[in-house]
Amino acid sequence: xxxxxxxxxxxxxxxxxxxxxxxxxxxxxxxxxxxxxxxxxxxxxxxxxxxxxxxxxxxxxxxxxxxxxxxxxxxxxxxxxxxxxxxxxxxxxxxxxxxxxxxxxxxxxxxxxxxxxxxxxxxxxxxxxxxxxxxxxxxxxxxxxxxxxxxxxxxxxxxxxxxxxxxxxxxxxxxxxxxxxxxxxxxxxxxxxxxxxxxxxxxxxxxxxxxxxxxxxxxxxxxxxxxxxxxxxxxxxxxxxxxxxxxxxxxxxxxxxxxxxxxxxxxxxxxxxxxxxxxxxxxxxxxxxxxxxxxxxxxxxxxxxxxxxxxxxxxxxxxxxxxxxxxxxxxxxxxxxxxxxxxxxxxxxxxxxxxxxxxxxxxxxxxxxxxxxxxxxxxxxxxxxxxxxxxxxxxxxxxxxxxxxxxxxxxxxxxxxxxxxxxxxxxxxxxxxxxxxxxxxxxxxxxxxxxxxxxxxxxxxxxxxxxxxxxxxxxxxxxxxxxxxxxxxxxxxxxxxxxxxxxxxxxxxxxxxxxxxxxxxxxxxxxxxxxxxxxxxxxxxxxxxxxxxxxxxxxxxxxxxxxxxxxxxxxx
Numbered sequence: 354x355x356x357x358x359x360x361x362x363x364x365x366x367x368x369x370x371x372x373x374x375x376x377x378x379x380x381x382x383x384x385x386x387x388x389x390x391x392x393x394x395x396x397x398x399x400x401x402x403x404x405x406x407x408x409x410x411x412x413x414x415x416x417x418x419x420x421x422x423x424x425x426x427x428x429x430x431x432x433x434x435x436x437x438x439x440x441x442x443x444x445x446x447x448x449x450x451x452x453x454x455x456x457x458x459x460x461x462x463x464x465x466x467x468x469x470x471x472x473x474x475x476x477x478x479x480x481x482x483x484x485x486x487x488x489x490x491x492x493x494x495x496x497x498x499x500x501x502x503x504x505x506x507x508x509x510x511x512x513x514x515x516x517x518x519x520x521x522x523x524x525x526x527x528x529x530x531x532x533x534x535x536x537x538x539x540x541x542x543x544x545x546x547x548x549x550x551x552x553x554x555x556x557x558x559x560x561x562x563x564x565x566x567x568x569x570x571x572x573x574x575x576x577x578x579x580x581x582x583x584x585x586x587x588x589x590x591x592x593x594x595x596x597x598x599x600x601x602x603x604x605x606x607x608x609x610x611x612x613x614x615x616x617x618x619x620x621x622x623x624x625x626x627x628x629x630x631x632x633x634x635x636x637x638x639x640x641x642x643x644x645x646x647x648x649x650x651x652x653x654x655x656x657x658x659x660x661x662x663x664x665x666x667x668x669x670x671x672x673x674x675x676x677x678x679x680x681x682x683x684x685x686x687x688x689x690x691x692x693x694x695x696x697x698x699x700x701x702x703x704x705x706x707x708x709x710x711x712x713x714x715x716x717x718x719x720x721x722x723x724x725x726x727x728x729x730x731x732x733x734x735x736x737x738x739x740x741x742x743x744x745x746x747x748x749x750x751x752x753x754x755x756x757x758x759x760x761x762x763x764x765x766x767x768x769x770x771x772x773x774x775x776x777x778x779x780x781x782x783x784x785x786x787x788x789x790x791x792x793x794x795x796x797x798x799x800x801x802x803x804x805x806x807x808x809x810x811x812x813x814x815x816x817x818x819x820x821x822x823x824x825x826x827x828x829x830x831x832x833x834x835x836x837x838x839x840x841x842x843x844x845x846x847x848x849x850x851x852x853x854x855x856x857x858x859x860x861x862x863x864x865x866x867x868x869x870x871x872x873x874x875x876x877x878x879x880x881x882x883x884x885x886x887x888x889x890x891x892x893x894x895x896x897x898x899x900x901x902x903x904x905x906x907x908x909x910x911x912x913x914x915x916x917x918x919x920x921x922x923x924x925x
Contacts, residue, residue, distance in 0.1 A: 386756045394754050395762020398472060400627035402742050402763075403436070403770070406474040407780055408792055409737055410435045412548070413480065415785075416557040417487045418497035425655045429777035430668040431736075435475050436771030437665055438736040442473040442727040444764035446741075447757050449719050463520075464719035465726055467741075468712075469700050470749060470760040473727055474742040477799055478685045478692070479508070481544045482877075483737065485840070485870050486678040492841070493862070502670035504678060505732045511682040512728035512738065518690045519721030529691040532818055533883045535806035537688050540829040540876035542800025547833065549796045553606040553789030554598040555588025562586040590784035591640075592648040601645065602786035609636035609790030629795055636787040637779075650784045659778025663771075665734050672732070677867030681877045686725075688880065693720050693741040704755035817893050821886045829879025832872060840873035 386394075410431040419427060449468030456462045483504050490500035529537075551560040587594045588602065595601060612635040616628045624631060640650040697720050701713055720741060728738040749755050770776050810818050832838065839851045847854040847862065851872075854865045871877050 386758055391758040391762045394759035395766050398763035399766040400630045402474055406439055407432050409475040409480045413483050417484045418501050425781050428781045429659050432777040432780050433663050433771045434736045436767050438731050438734045439474045440764040440767030442739045446473050446723045447760040466723045467697055467716045467720035469716055470755050470757055471700050472742045473739045475737045476740040478688050479738050481874050482681045489866050498670050503673040503675040506672040507675045507678050508738050509729050509732040512686055512725045514683055515686045515690050516725035519718055531809035534691050535803050536825045536883045537876050537880045539803030540879045542803055543830055544833045544875050545796035549789055549793030552785050553793055555602045556785040559586055559588035559597045590786055591650040591652045593645050593650055605640050606786045606790030608639045633791045636790055637783055640784050640787050651782050655782040656778040660774040663774040677863055677870055681870050681874055684877050689740040693724055696741045815893050817890050821883055825879045825883040828882055829875040833875030836873040839869050
């Protein structure tokens, strides 16, 4: 019976791969690789993205939608929904489905999907906006479920901008030159890395309530006999409860970071591609064997209460619209459009496909269209926006396997992991401090990606570029590190001195909230400032050379030309 069962699974998986492949036309990346090889490559792509995929819904639901008290059942559903949604969207994106009658309307056939091995998942770009906007809505009296539904609905509307961009990708590239893109990605990384540090010390909620442990506050409580209600400054990780930054929590998070270093030194190519998941599993095992006076760091109830099988719409959220989040979300979709163009270009390079061809242009158009439509589909699936994931580009480069069949296998693995409810139960039982050790590294990679983009910018010879970079980062990093110049403090709505609005009308409060979300989201204000400066600042003057005979000669080379010349010299 066991042999028959395994044979049935093998046959079903193989049939599903062949069925998907039969509905699409052949491309250079649709190599007829063996079933077992496609399965293993798909699993590797799945492991490479699952760490980044589960983090946004886990963070949003644990610390924003639910907060204190936590709601593991909703967290588990959000993770399962994210995995299933990502799997379905990935398969659609790789398939590259032609849009019916588009040739008669547009003059050429338009597509949904990139047609190459590009996977889709929940983007970190939307995480800061969801956190701030949901917190603001809850402060206005909405429940976490209602606030999350409002953000889903708003995202489904705002993603239409990316759909429009999909027909004008070159315009987007002109609006977002490398310097603007680099600033945007760096600021997203800075924002997320700070949040990861809160997890590492024990949790976001207790980190933000740490002011209660101040000596003067504690003395006043003791002297006057008053106390504060929940949430408390103690961090609950499983059955343990310590103050934020306790060395036991720091140590568990550090075990994840230590194993990441171990993998880089001694790990195989496969291990390095899956380093985030493997390090998280290692930290989880350390936490499982550790304890404090009999108290465990892992809450087994999350696993026991998780249903064996789950699927979409087990939990639902009332979809609505939240106007104050529109501008930040529109900026986010412009950012993801630029990221998608860059990711698809990197995939073409890693897959040894020619850039600038009709196939490449078709992939760009189809990939952007897929991002927009899959965000709408994700909203209907009760999940956060899905866009092209860049984590898998490295897997293609290292394995030299760009077959779309590996991508289909990856999508099926993601759906399988999502359907198995116990997988979500295990993920939600991970202590915050262990999760922090993983997320601080994962989020810092976003920052490094932004820094790497500065290689395309001349910062040595161009005063203009240095000014744009410094000015934009000054505002973006500034409000990220200290958002309370504009943002309300916890449980103190409409009291920020920048714009107090306790007695305002509902309409004015909505406008005020939109302004606050924009100004306190570092990458929003930094991106807009960078775009404006890039438009209004004059170009750098031409480089002038002084000859030995005292004559002045105009070389005709500006900073961009200097970079191009240097690149030409570097090519052997």
